[in-house]
Each structure stands twice: as C-alpha cells, then as structure tokens.
Amino acid sequence: MGYQKLKGTPDFLPEDTNKWQFVESKSRELLSRYQFKEIRTPIFEQFELFARGVGETSDIVSKEMYDFYDKGERHVALRPEGTAGVVRSYVENKLYGPEHQKPTKFYYIAPMFRYERPQKGRMRQFHQLGVEVFGSQNPETDVETMVLAMDLFKSFQIKNLKLVINSLGDVETRKVYRQALIDYLEPFKEELSKDSKERLYKNPLRVLDSKDKNDKKIVQSAPSILDYLNDQSSKHFETVKASLEALDIKYVIDSNMVRGLDYYNDTIFEIMTEDPNFGSNTTVCAGGRYDNLVEEVGGPETAGFGFGVGLERLVMLLENAQFEFPVIDALDAFIVTIGESTNKEATKLAHVLRKNGMNVEREFLNRKPAKQFKTADKLNAQYVFTLGETELAEGTVNIKKLSTGEQIKLALSELYNENHEDLIAEIESRLKK
RNA sequence: GCGAUUGUGGCGAAGUGGUUAACGCACCGGGUUGUGGUCUCGGCAUUCGUGGGUUCGAACCCCAUCAGUCGCCCCA
Numbered sequence: 026m027g028y029q030k031l032k033g034t035p036d037f038l039p040e041d042t043n044k045w046q047f048v049e050s051k052s053r054e055l056l057s058r059y060q061f062k063e064i065r066t067p068i069f070e071q072f073e074l075f076a077r078g079v080g081e082t083s084d085i086v087s088k089e090m091y092d093f094y095d096k097g098e099r100h101v102a103l104r105p106e107g108t109a110g111v112v113r114s115y116v117e118n119k120l121y122g123p124e125h126q127k128p129t130k131f132y133y134i135a136p137m138f139r140y141e142r143p144q145k146g147r148m149r150q151f152h153q154l155g156v157e158v159f160g161s162q163n164p165e166t167d168v169e170t171m172v173l174a175m176d177l178f179k180s181f182q183i184k185n186l187k188l189v190i191n192s193l194g195d196v197e198t199r200k201v202y203r204q205a206l207i208d209y210l211e212p213f214k215e216e217l218s219k220d221s222k223e224r225l226y227k228n229p230l231r232v233l234d235s236k237d238k239n240d241k242k243i244v245q246s247a248p249s250i251l252d253y254l255n256d257q258s259s260k261h262f263e264t265v266k267a268s269l270e271a272l273d274i275k276y277v278i279d280s281n282m283v284r285g286l287d288y289y290n291d292t293i294f295e296i297m298t299e300d301p302n303f304g305s306n307t308t309v310c311a312g313g314r315y316d317n318l319v320e321e322v323g324g325p326e327t328a329g330f331g332f333g334v335g336l337e338r339l340v341m342l343l344e345n346a347q348f349e350f351p352v353i354d355a356l357d358a359f360i361v362t363i364g365e366s367t368n369k370e371a372t373k374l375a376h377v378l379r380k381n382g383m384n385v386e387r388e389f390l391n392r393k394p395a396k397q398f399k400t401a402d403k404l405n406a407q408y409v410f411t412l413g414e415t416e417l418a419e420g421t422v423n424i425k426k427l428s429t430g431e432q433i434k435l436a437l438s439e440l441y442n443e444n445h446e447d448l449i450a451e452i453e454s455r456l457k458k
Numbered sequence: 459g460c461g462a463u464u465g466u467g468g469c470g471a472a473g474u475g476g477u478u479a480a481c482g483c484a485c486c487g488g489g490u491u492g493u494g495g496u497c498u499c500g501g502c503a504u505u506c507g508u509g510g511g512u513u514c515g516a517a518c519c520c521c522a523u524c525a526g527u528c529g530c531c532c533c534a
C-alpha cells in the first residue's frame with residue numbers, strides 16, 4: 026500500500042474544484058459590491074496569538090489546536106480560525122493609521138485547521154470565507170455585515186436559513202451576568218451534567234447552550250443576559266433589531282446563544298440551516314462584534330465585527346439542493362485522428378484552434394474512429410474535427426457538429442493562414458450553407 | 459478525547475472458515491478494416507485497508523493498527 030492522506034484532510038478533485046471555483050468567484054463578486062478587500066495572512070502563526078486572541082479556556086485552544094514546535098523551537102499553530110491572524114496583520118502593518126479609510130473591511134477565503142474528530146461538514150482542514158470590519162462601533166455595521174452574510178446565501182438561492190442573534194453586552198455586563206448565572210445555577214449543581222458541572226465556575230455562559238436535556242430544562246428559567254445589558258449595549262441591540270426589521274430580514278433572538286470564541290461582545294449571530302439531511306452541524310455562518318480584540322493583540326482601541334462561513338457546509342447545502350453548477354470549461358472541439366500519419370498534424374490543428382479561443386481536446390491513443398466519436402460525445406464536445414489520411418492528402422479537415430450531425434470540409438490552409446475574429450461563428454455560418 | 463459502525467477491482471456490490479473471489483457500471487479489444495445509439499463476443503482482483511495471530515485451511519475467527527461514516531463533546 027502507498028500513502029494515504031492524513032485524517033480529516035481533503036483532496037479536491039476536478040469535480041469538486043469546479044464547484045469551489047464557482048462558489049469562490051461568485052462570493053468575490055458580492056464581496057466587492059460591499060467593498061470588502063481581500064487579505065491573505067499566513068496559515069500558521071505563533072501559538073500565543075491564538076491562545077490570547079481566541080481565549081485560553083476555549084475548546085478551540087485547549088483541545089483543538091494543531092500546534093507544534095518548529096526547528097527554531099518556536100511554538101507555532103496552524104490557524105484554527107481567521108480573525109486572530111487578520112487582527113495581528115492589521116496591527117502589525119499599522120492599518121489603523123489615518124491614511125486608511127474607516128471602517129476598514131477585509132475578507133479571506135482560506136483553509137483553517139482544527140485537531141478534532143472528523144465527520145460530515147467538519148474536517149481537520151476546512152475552509153472558511155470570513156470578513157472583518159475594523160473601526161466602526163456603529164450598529165449599522167453589525168447590520169450591514171449580517172446582511173452581507175445573508176446575501177451570500179441568497180445569491181446561491183439557498184433557502185431554509187435561520188438568522189439567530191443575541192447580545193453579550195460589554196465586559197462589565199458579562200461580569201455581573203456571570204455571577205448572576207452562577208448564583209442561579211448553584212442550587213442545581215448536583216443535577217447538572219458532568220460537562221456543565223465543570224463549566225459552572227470556569228465558563229458558566231457555556232452551560233447555557235448545553236445540549237443535555239436536563240440542563241436545557243434548568244437553563245430555561247435562568248436569568249437572561251438581555252436583562253443585564255447597560256444602556257449603551259441595550260440601545261445598540263435595539264438599533265440592530267430595528268434595522269434588520271426595516272430591511273425585512275427575519276431573525277430569532279436566542280438569549281442562550283454564546284459563541285465558542287471568547288473575544289465577542291454585544292452583537293453575535295449565527296446562520297443555521299434547517300436542511301433535514303445535514304447531520305448535526307447546522308451552523309453555516311457565525312460571527313459578531315469584538316471591540317476589545319485589537320487592543321488585546323497590541324493595537325489601539327479599535328472596534329471590530331466579523332463572521333466566518335464554513336465553505337464545505339455551503340457547498341454541501343448547494344449539493345443537497347441539487348444546485349446546477351455551471352460548467353466553466355465546456356469543450357468546443359475534439360480532434361479525431363485516423364492513422365499514425367495524422368498524429369503530428371493533429372497537434373498543429375489543436376494549437377491553431379486553441380489560439381483562436383477554442384477549448385480543444387484530441388485523440389492520443391490512436392483508437393478506432395467509432396471509439397473516438399464516443400469519447401467526443403461523452404465529453405460533450407460541440408464539434409468533432411476529423412483528420413484522416415484522406416483529409417491529410419487533400420489538405421482539409423472534416424468538421425461535424427455533434428448536436429445536428431451536419432458536416433463540412435474545410436481547407437487547413439484557410440484555418441491556419443487566415444485571421445479569425447470568431448472561429449465558431451464562421452464554422453456555424455459554413456454549416457448553414 | 460469518548461461511543462457505534464464499516465473497509466472486497468477505477469466505482470457500486472455479493473460472498474461470513476474448504477480447491478478457480480458472483481454480478482452490475484465504467485474501461486479496453488473484436489463482430490462492424492473512417493463517424494456518436496442498440497445488440498453481441500471477449501478482456502479486466504494470484505487477492506479481500508495494513509500488520510500480526512488462530513487453523514490442515516482465513517476475505518470470512520481473534521488482536522493490533524490505519525482510514526471512512528454516524529453520534530457525543532465542540533464548532534464553520
């Protein structure tokens with residue numbers, strides 16, 4: 026046996042890359058309409074950046090980091106998410122400087138890595154489309170960015186999506202709320218699930234989105250963070266809701282939703298699919314506001330807002346919906362060769378046709394003409410150019426349009442020597458005569 | 459990290475201890491010596507994820523290991 030790819034690592038074969046190219050280019054169109062600019066940062070960074078940025082206690086850092094020591098004894102990690110690296114780059118390159126338009130908007134389409142047990146829609150190497158906005162505390166930034174996320178799915182005609190929002194308030198709010206939550210949960214301590222018991226003091230907010238049935242019941246009447254928001258956060262959240270409504274965008278508030286990354290404050294959101302055959306990973310996009318992260322990473326106080334879209338999940342959504350991905354490299358012509366002596370001429374013919382803008386494939390195996398036609402048909406070629414010994418002798422090529430069966434003969438010299446504005450149109454007009 | 463389940467040709471899939479490992483698709487060649495369909499004939503796994511073990515005998519049983527799938531945890 027030879028080699029096999031590492032666990033949770035994908036090969037994208039041509040049938041896949043066709044889909045991905047389509048998704049990426051369509052996404053880029055939309056992103057430029059929103060004036061987001063692409064940024065590319067390294068796929069690995071100092072371990073500390075993620076530990077500090079994403080949060081030491083988060084599962085992503087504490088158990089899912091793909092980290093190692095390099096030959097220079099540096100503790101490095103493959104990025105588990107995109108935000109920390111972009112923030113680092115923003116700070117390191119001083120993109121907060123006065124010459125940069127604010128808010129500053131970036132996007133990336135890039136691989137991410139998490140060391141976890143793979144299953145459908147969750148790989149160790151996976152891909153995210155993410156955006157980050159720096160330098161705007163305006164709640165309309167939250168709205169615009171969430172609308173972008175929704176638009177992205179709409180542009181692929183994806184239905185059955187749910188926008189879920191919540192507010193985490195500011196640091197102070199969370200401290201107060203955290204204590205209130207602990208006070209509420211403590212009497213139930215013995216009833217809580219094992220996981221939740223552990224989280225009770227470490228990260229009580231996470232108990233809120235426990236999947237455990239009994240936990241859920243207990244949590245149902247827990248205090249809501251929304252009742253603890255200060256005036257500013259509360260106003261911010263109200264504005265966000267009102268603007269979403271003004272745009273006629275449906276949303277659900279889930280005051281128990283918290284995110285796995287520690288850097289969020291105020292608005293957070295998730296887009297979930299209700300596609301029934303989607304397994305347990307129903308979140309296809311998630312993000313929120315992070316007004317303290319830039320400072321945390323060493324930059325000046327700068328507001329931030331961003332989200333990530335799981336591209337594997339997006340592509341899966343399209344596949345489930347039987348989305349018809351356009352063929353981007355349809356074959357115009359297949360060259361059938363008959364007899365060894367035509368081998369060389371076929372190369373020249375292919376070259377000339379390609380020079381004239383056609384997508385061309387030719388026979389290399391010298392099979393029987395019938396087999397070659399079968400292949401041309403299977404490849405969905407528009408035309409077959411037949412180059413046999415008789416054609417070679419008289420300096421012509423036979424052209425057949427597969428959809429109609431019509432054929433004509435054309436002088437090779439005409440093809441080779443003349444200037445063709447639109448060769449396919451010329452062939453078409455010849456066929457009509 | 460935990461649990462369940464699966465792993466047979468390029469793909470799908472039968473076989474669940476006894477000499478030659480069904481079948482379908484795809485592919486290759488012929489019938490049809492230069493034209494796409496159908497039909498027809500033939501070819502295509504010294505080997506059953508990998509490594510050990512049990513046995514006179516293993517694709518089938520046992521152990522380990524790798525990988526896939528699903529669920530948990532968590533997440534995009």
